[in-house]
Amino acid sequence: MFEFFTDQGRQAVVASQDEAVALGHDFIGTEHLLLGLLAAEAGTAADVLHEQNVDLERARQETVRVLEAAGTVASGGQPARDALSSLGIDVAEIQRQADTSFGAGAFQFPRPAYTAQARTALTNTLSEARALGHETFGTEHILLGLLTVPEGHAVEILAAFQVDPATLRETILTRITPEQP
Template identity: 80%
Template sequence: MFEYFTDHGKRAVAASQDEAVALGYDFIGTEHLLLGLLAVEEGTASEVLREHNVGLERARQETVRVLEAAGIAASGGQPARDALTSLGIDVTEIQRQADASFGTGAFQFPRPVYTAEARTALTNTLGEAQALGRDTFGTEHILLGLLTVPEGHALEVLAGFETDPAALRETVLARIAPDRP
């Protein structure tokens, strides 16, 4: 499915992983997808979100607040590291050697996994793009897919901005399909 994303769409999905890791989470939720969309400033989704006064730095803070309120603490993957350490595997040494061989940041452990809600949002991206007659998925389609998942934390982050998901959807649709019925 990744091959159907536009360059901006691919960058947003990759940025969502970077955002999750930078905040110390070992998973990628809808909230991290939202951050990834904001990180790709030239993408349609980022433009629309900025029009609705949703900015990246504050969204990061709101993400941490929402997750902490839900009882989800940033662990930086420490439980996985601890498990490997108990088996005699030194993850820090592996990371040091990988950085020396392949460049700083080449090795990230643990690799964040997508939550069920984030996978649903990405799957819904396909449906949103197809409904609009598109065969590639841009940031705008990812945002539309994200807005269809009420169980994820992205909508809670947007609520912190007093942003209406229906209004976001309308703005995106007006931008990409101005002559729709």
């Protein structure tokens, strides 16, 4: 499915992974996908979000607040590191060797997994693009996909900015749907 994303769409998904790692989360949720759309800076989604006064730094703060309120702590993948350590596997040493052989940052552990809500949002990205007759998925489709998952934290973060999902959806659709003569 990744091959159908535009360059900006791919950048946003990669940025969401980076945001999760930077916040010490060993998962990628809808909140991280939202942060990735903002971090990528280019694309329709970032433009529309900025117009709604949604900015990356405050969205990061809201992400931390929302997750802490939900009882989710940033573990930085420590439980997985501890489990491997108990088997005699030194993740730090593997990382040092990978950095030496392949360049700094080439090995990240653990690679965060997508939550069920994030997977649903990405699947719905495909549905949203296809419903519009689009063959590729851009940041606007990712944002539309996020809005289809009301139980995801992204919608809760948008609410902190007083952004209504239905209004945001209409704004995106107006932006990407060509006017009929």
